[in-house]
Amino acid sequence: MRDVTEALLLTVVPALSTLCPEQRSGAVCVWCPRALPPGEGVDLSSDGRLRACAPCHMVQARVLATYLGWYDHGITCLRCPLGPCDRGQVLATRHQAAREQAGKPPLRCVHCRAIIEPGEQARPHLWQGLSGPVYSYLHARPCLR
Numbered sequence: 001m002r003d004v005t006e007a008l009l010l011t012v013v014p015a016l017s018t019l020c021p022e023q024r025s026g027a028v029c030v031w032c033p034r035a036l037p038p039g040e041g042v043d044l045s046s047d048g049r050l051r052a053c054a055p056c057h058m059v060q061a062r063v064l065a066t067y068l069g070w071y072d073h074g075i076t077c078l079r080c081p082l083g084p085c086d087r088g089q090v091l092a093t094r095h096q097a098a099r100e101q102a103g104k105p106p107l108r109c110v111h112c113r114a115i116i117e118p119g120e121q122a123r124p125h126l127w128q129g130l131s132g133p134v135y136s137y138l139h140a141r142p143c144l145r
């Protein structure tokens, strides 16, 4: 899987204002209420100010790595633009499973804003936002609305 250390940090930064002071100082995991004694957990920022417990880090890194794997496939595959190929399907399913494990909400299409239902095809839509890359999704077929 791809190294997502830097990307992982960027996904936390937009949510900084929602973190409690303990989380912002690295004393508590940024994703759960677990306290992290010095030496435990994974540093997200090089100054060690944002930290995660090992289980959260693994789950979140997996969400991102599976997203990027799916995205990388989609931009190089000649078949996926016509509807996901077998490999594209596998990568999409893998990413969905990782999201579920991380307790993420259902996918939402950034174009029509509707939830992408489990039976519908989605495709990753990665773009540069003001505070870093935005990992979003689109309906793979034209939106209904």
Ligand SMILES: [Zn+2]
Binding pocket: 029, 030, 031, 032, 033, 034, 052, 053, 054, 055, 056, 057
């Ligand atoms: Zn945690």
Ligand SMILES: [Zn+2]
Binding pocket: 073, 074, 077, 078, 079, 080, 084, 085, 086, 087, 088
């Ligand atoms: Zn494909």
Ligand SMILES: [Zn+2]
Binding pocket: 109, 110, 111, 112, 113, 114, 138, 139, 142, 143, 144
């Ligand atoms: Zn849509």
